[in-house]
Amino acid sequence: MAIVTLSDALIRKGLGKTGTTVRDRTLCGLCLRIGSRTKTFIVATSVGGRQIRVTLGRWPLVTVDEARELALPILRRCRSGEYIVVPVRAQLPTLRQVLPEYAKAKKVKSSSLARYESVLKNHFADWFDRPVSALKEPAFGDHCYAFAQTKGAAIVDLGRGIVGSIIKFLFAVHGLSIENPFFRLSAAGLMPDRPQPRARNLSECDLLAWWNGVDGLPEKQGDYLRLIALTGLRKNEGRAVRRCDVDFVGGVVVIPETKGKKPHSLPITMQMRQILDRRCAGLGPEHYLFDGLSADHVTEMAKRAGAPEFTLHDLRKLLASVGARMEIGDAVLRRILGHAPKRGDVLHRHYVSLSAADVLQPLSRIQGALMQGGLSPLKHRST
Numbered sequence: 001m002a003i004v005t006l007s008d009a010l011i012r013k014g015l016g017k018t019g020t021t022v023r024d025r026t027l028c029g030l031c032l033r034i035g036s037r038t039k040t041f042i043v044a045t046s047v048g049g050r051q052i053r054v055t056l057g058r059w060p061l062v063t064v065d066e067a068r069e070l071a072l073p074i075l076r077r078c079r080s081g082e083y084i085v086v087p088v089r090a091q092l093p094t095l096r097q098v099l100p101e102y103a104k105a106k107k108v109k110s111s112s113l114a115r116y117e118s119v120l121k122n123h124f125a126d127w128f129d130r131p132v133s134a135l136k137e138p139a140f141g142d143h144c145y146a147f148a149q150t151k152g153a154a155i156v157d158l159g160r161g162i163v164g165s166i167i168k169f170l171f172a173v174h175g176l177s178i179e180n181p182f183f184r185l186s187a188a189g190l191m192p193d194r195p196q197p198r199a200r201n202l203s204e205c206d207l208l209a210w211w212n213g214v215d216g217l218p219e220k221q222g223d224y225l226r227l228i229a230l231t232g233l234r235k236n237e238g239r240a241v242r243r244c245d246v247d248f249v250g251g252v253v254v255i256p257e258t259k260g261k262k263p264h265s266l267p268i269t270m271q272m273r274q275i276l277d278r279r280c281a282g283l284g285p286e287h288y289l290f291d292g293l294s295a296d297h298v299t300e301m302a303k304r305a306g307a308p309e310f311t312l313h314d315l316r317k318l319l320a321s322v323g324a325r326m327e328i329g330d331a332v333l334r335r336i337l338g339h340a341p342k343r344g345d346v347l348h349r350h351y352v353s354l355s356a357a358d359v360l361q362p363l364s365r366i367q368g369a370l371m372q373g374g375l376s377p378l379k380h381r382s383t
Helices: 008-013 064-079 095-106 110-123 132-136 138-150 153-174 181-187 204-215 219-231 235-239 270-280 295-304 312-325 330-337 346-351 357-371
Strands: 002-004 021-024 030-034 039-047 050-059 252-255 264-267
Touching: 021 039, 030 064, 039 064, 050 064, 095 110, 095 132, 095 153, 110 153, 132 138, 132 153, 138 153, 138 181, 153 181, 204 219, 204 295, 219 235, 219 270, 219 295, 219 312, 219 357, 235 295, 264 357, 270 357, 312 330, 312 357, 330 346, 330 357
Parallel strands: 002 021
Antiparallel strands: 021 030, 030 039, 039 050, 252 264
């Protein structure tokens, strides 16, 4: 049995093979048992020639310092000749406490974390401040059934996804096995249908009116919508671009924050350059191109200025649809939109790699087609 000075950093690096037990040099009797999925702190000592094993809890739910604090009084009683009959286990965290830990491990954005917390507080309030072991109770399964039967398809789909993902996290990290009630409900046909994608409101025949409406906006708001229409960026991706992300020499704009959690880059086409020139003028490297702009409010401003009914996601769908009609390949469209191929698509996931330069020509063609639907998006009408 190896003897080391246990620390959280050392455990993260890996201490040994599955099935081994490591002793702590700092506190004799404290051990870490390494399993295939979990790492468990135990007290391993003897009283009157009889072996004693007391489980303290799983790492990282219990840190090394906490394990030493739990182990010390047990070892003192053992050394005095007392026998510990009832194992001492650490208290499981509540759902509220697990959520930030889950978000950190999964690299969930702060905006998404706030949304998840809101769903759990509003729809699973009775379990939010209870230990996660309460999710095993039949009452939780009954609540999930009522939730699935009484709420809208979109909120049910989100709720089942959050609960299911947290249950998987609890098993992987804390070794806590909980049956997902939504699996049983789905198998029995008691779940509502998945929400359908929202229909696109904006079509090519609406572009003339749309460009006219955008031209009636103040410069910053108009440029934001023009850039979204010409690139297919998601609303928060467009707002996250800073001056340092625009490389006019290299002809590339980098989108640092994406839905896929990876930076995305696009070539600076002729259609985009004037917009970026205007927005970058006078900005410092860390300044945002659209600082202070509300992506949702700018949509309403455009409608009041005469633009037809649309959503920002309509612009993304429109770019993809125009590209498909022009017979631009799926790999190129995915590269433009920042979509990852399916996991089973080995060719495009592991072999095909396209740079920003590779999509310059097809993106320019799509943008040209979009611009033919009305006024040039580069023309700005001052207001």
